[in-house]
Amino acid sequence: xxxxxxxxxxxxxxxxxxxxxxxxxxxxxxxxxxxxxxxxxxxxxxxxxxxxxxxxxxxxxxxxxxxxxxxxxxxxxxxxxxxxxxxxxxxxxxxxxxxxxxxxxxxxxxxxxxxxxxxxxxxxxxxxxxxxxxxxxxxxxxxxxxxxxxxxxxxxxxxxxxxxxxxxxxxxxxxxxx
Amino acid sequence: xxxxxxxxxxxxxxxxxxxxxxxxxxxxxxxxxxxxxxxxxxxxxxxxxxxxxxxxxxxxxxxxxxxxxxxxxxxxxxxxxxxxxxxxxxxxxxxxxxxxxxxxxxxxxxxxxxxxxxxxxxxxxxxxxxxxxxxxxxxxxxxxxxxxxxxxxxxxxxxxxxxxxxxxxxxxxxxxxx
Amino acid sequence: xxxxxxxxxxxxxxxxxxxxxxxxxxxxxxxxxxxxxxxxxxxxxxxxxxxxxxxxxxxxxxxxxxxxxxxxxxxxxxxxxxxxxxxxxxxxxxxxxxxxxxxxxxxxxxxxxxxxxxxxxxxxxxxxxxxxxxxxxxxxxxxxxxxxxxxxxxxxxxxxxxxxxxxxxxxxxxxxxx
Amino acid sequence: xxxxxxxxxxxxxxxxxxxxxxxxxxxxxxxxxxxxxxxxxxxxxxxxxxxxxxxxxxxxxxxxxxxxxxxxxxxxxxxxxxxxxxxxxxxxxxxxxxxxxxxxxxxxxxxxxxxxxxxxxxxxxxxxxxxxxxxxxxxxxxxxxxxxxxxxxxxxxxxxxxxxxxxxxxxxxxxxxx
Numbered sequence: 102x103x104x105x106x107x108x109x110x111x112x113x114x115x116x117x118x119x120x121x122x123x124x125x126x127x128x129x130x131x132x133x134x135x136x137x138x139x140x141x142x143x144x145x146x147x148x149x150x151x152x153x154x155x156x157x158x159x160x161x162x163x164x165x166x167x168x169x170x171x172x173x174x175x176x177x178x179x180x181x182x183x184x185x186x187x188x189x190x191x192x193x194x195x196x197x198x199x200x201x202x203x204x205x206x207x208x209x210x211x212x213x214x215x216x217x218x219x220x221x222x223x224x225x226x227x228x229x230x231x232x233x234x235x236x237x238x239x240x241x242x243x244x245x246x247x248x249x250x251x252x253x254x255x256x257x258x259x260x261x262x263x264x265x266x267x268x269x270x271x272x273x274x275x276x277x278x279x
Numbered sequence: 280x281x282x283x284x285x286x287x288x289x290x291x292x293x294x295x296x297x298x299x300x301x302x303x304x305x306x307x308x309x310x311x312x313x314x315x316x317x318x319x320x321x322x323x324x325x326x327x328x329x330x331x332x333x334x335x336x337x338x339x340x341x342x343x344x345x346x347x348x349x350x351x352x353x354x355x356x357x358x359x360x361x362x363x364x365x366x367x368x369x370x371x372x373x374x375x376x377x378x379x380x381x382x383x384x385x386x387x388x389x390x391x392x393x394x395x396x397x398x399x400x401x402x403x404x405x406x407x408x409x410x411x412x413x414x415x416x417x418x419x420x421x422x423x424x425x426x427x428x429x430x431x432x433x434x435x436x437x438x439x440x441x442x443x444x445x446x447x448x449x450x451x452x453x454x455x456x457x
Numbered sequence: 458x459x460x461x462x463x464x465x466x467x468x469x470x471x472x473x474x475x476x477x478x479x480x481x482x483x484x485x486x487x488x489x490x491x492x493x494x495x496x497x498x499x500x501x502x503x504x505x506x507x508x509x510x511x512x513x514x515x516x517x518x519x520x521x522x523x524x525x526x527x528x529x530x531x532x533x534x535x536x537x538x539x540x541x542x543x544x545x546x547x548x549x550x551x552x553x554x555x556x557x558x559x560x561x562x563x564x565x566x567x568x569x570x571x572x573x574x575x576x577x578x579x580x581x582x583x584x585x586x587x588x589x590x591x592x593x594x595x596x597x598x599x600x601x602x603x604x605x606x607x608x609x610x611x612x613x614x615x616x617x618x619x620x621x622x623x624x625x626x627x628x629x630x631x632x633x634x635x
Numbered sequence: 636x637x638x639x640x641x642x643x644x645x646x647x648x649x650x651x652x653x654x655x656x657x658x659x660x661x662x663x664x665x666x667x668x669x670x671x672x673x674x675x676x677x678x679x680x681x682x683x684x685x686x687x688x689x690x691x692x693x694x695x696x697x698x699x700x701x702x703x704x705x706x707x708x709x710x711x712x713x714x715x716x717x718x719x720x721x722x723x724x725x726x727x728x729x730x731x732x733x734x735x736x737x738x739x740x741x742x743x744x745x746x747x748x749x750x751x752x753x754x755x756x757x758x759x760x761x762x763x764x765x766x767x768x769x770x771x772x773x774x775x776x777x778x779x780x781x782x783x784x785x786x787x788x789x790x791x792x793x794x795x796x797x798x799x800x801x802x803x804x805x806x807x808x809x810x811x812x813x
């Protein structure tokens with residue numbers, strides 16, 4: 102790529118006191134160590150009311166438009182993703198197409214939000230994004246000083262960022278040629 | 280059952296100008312023809328902001344508490360359910376448990392919201408509700424004067440209400456015995 | 458119920474050397490402690506060839522027909538259930554309808570087959586079965602002398618069997634009345 | 636690409652008298668019109684017994700290895716994919732990774748196998764394949780002389796093949812560079 106990779110990290114919960122915001126710094130740090138340009142979007146900064154959907158959300162969409170890759174952070178509520186993340190995703194208008202997305206699940210329990218990220222697969226497929234493996238699953242967030250423990254999660258995160266890089270590079274080139 | 284069956288119908292979109300609200304009357308009429316007591320909850324009447332989730336939403340929960348059965352109406356947005364429906368469902372605190380739920384999918388396209396209602400299955404499972412068949416799938420809602428066409432949908436709706444009755448009766452008795 | 462509850466346990470893998478067979482005894486023992494009549498069906502004992510599907514599999518179906526409740530044991534292969542379990546389930550002809558099903562996931566990794574059992578939800582819904590919570594998720598089966606560890610799994614298994622009993626009783630009565 | 640694109644089409648049912656085999660020629664013809672080299676794999680030609688899974692299936696895997704892109708044809712049985720397709724996919728050992736897959740759903744009913752192809756998304760994600768849109772959904776196959784009707788399906792099929800080409804080209808180049 103001829104420019105630094107632009108990564109957009111989306112914090113997919115607007116719940117007060119949520120634990121997922123505590124995993125953002127670990128992800129941003131790892132991306133910056135790769136010299137990626139990183140932007141964080143928080144669902145709480147965007148209106149959660151569901152308006153007609155055609156109007157869109159210009160601020161959100163302009164942040165997506167220049168991204169080369171995405172990381173979605175989704176806590177698991179009732180075996181699926183938060184509604185506010187879905188409301189946000191439903192405002193896109195094609196900005197995810199042909200771009201890779203890494204998935205980070207978060208939960209208080211032991212399974213690390215595995216069902217939240219699985220539930221996003223059909224949505225991301227519809228947006229024509231490419232969901233990459235591995236996922237980063239962060240369980241037991243409530244009881245930890247820092248839920249992003251390097252010894253538990255760094256290897257998976259590094260592999261995920263490597264896959265994002267592979268696809269971002271391949272697809273940016275291909276999108277330009279089209 | 281010793282009292283009329285109490286049905287709660289949830290309109291699962293808050294989008295302005297949504298078409299799904301137009302299928303509510305057909306469902307309510309069919310339920311009232313069976314002498315069921317019917318209440319309609321609209322997602323738009325409940326705050327869509329995702330607060331801490333533990334506070335809950337007393338108005339919503341008290342309407343759920345006395346229900347014997349539910350019908351969820353869900354339009355399909357990006358191959359899944361609307362975020363505002365998920366936010367609403369995440370505020371329950373056990374009121375769906377051991378009660379039957381019928382699913383009505385709505386879409387502008389030809390598949391009638393089939394993926395919106397499939398996406399609800401793991402969520403309803405987690406709430407310990409019983410999802411019943413058949414579904415009612417209402418496609419092409421945009422171009423119709425009345426999207427609930429008796430000749431297309433009445434047979435499925437009637438079968439769905441029959442299943443709700445079977446489970447409502449069986450489970451109300453069992454819940455009381457517990 | 459006027460007769461002992463009849464439970465059918467289905468071992469949903471036919472893979473040689475599979476670990477899932479090792480969790481069967483723990484489940485059967487717990488069911489027998491409740492004085493339930495228990496039958497085990499192994500996918501390996503039924504032809505895995507997919508014939509026309511209308512012919513069915515008389516032996517399998519007659520075992521299902523008298524069941525009041527089911528437990529499905531499914532290892533996770535590639536984030537979903539084994540194909541041989543699906544072939545077996547596709548041979549039913551209504552014998553699961555209005556009966557409860559408990560789900561046991563098995564995996565070598567740490568998540569205990571969580572995605573195998575989630576993948577079964579739409580299938581069981583279509584068969585008109587009632588999937589109950591809690592699930593029993595048994596991870597790390599490869600390295601254990603006995604993968605069914607009472608201290609880890611008994612509480613969940615006991616709660617699952619309690620739910621099966623609740624539904625089996627409620628629905629057997631209702632099916633007879635119909 | 637410096638060589639003709641190699642497409643592998645997988646017929647994902649082994650059921651006798653299945654209708655899905657009738658949609659294969661329309662897909663193969665469209666691919667050959669693009670001068671792609673096309674191979675058809677039928678699930679029925681591969682043993683459906685689930686052996687230990689580590690042994691694999693050399694014939695199947697060698698056909699996958701040189702592919703640049705895939706089309707999976709899956710009829711819908713009980714709201715999901717056929718078991719024999721899952722058994723076949725479980726024998727892969729990395730040959731789908733970083734390659735695009737197009738999805739063709741088939742059903743006797745009106746929804747064209749939509750739930751069969753949705754059910755494949757988590758499996759293909761795990762295989763590190765890229766599932767592309769649009770899908771081709773072919774409903775009502777039983778009553779048609781030729782279920783692949785050009786006027787109904789050609790536009791979607793052509794768009795799907797275009798997406799396969801976009802990804803096959805971008806990813807083949809990237810895989811070589813790695």
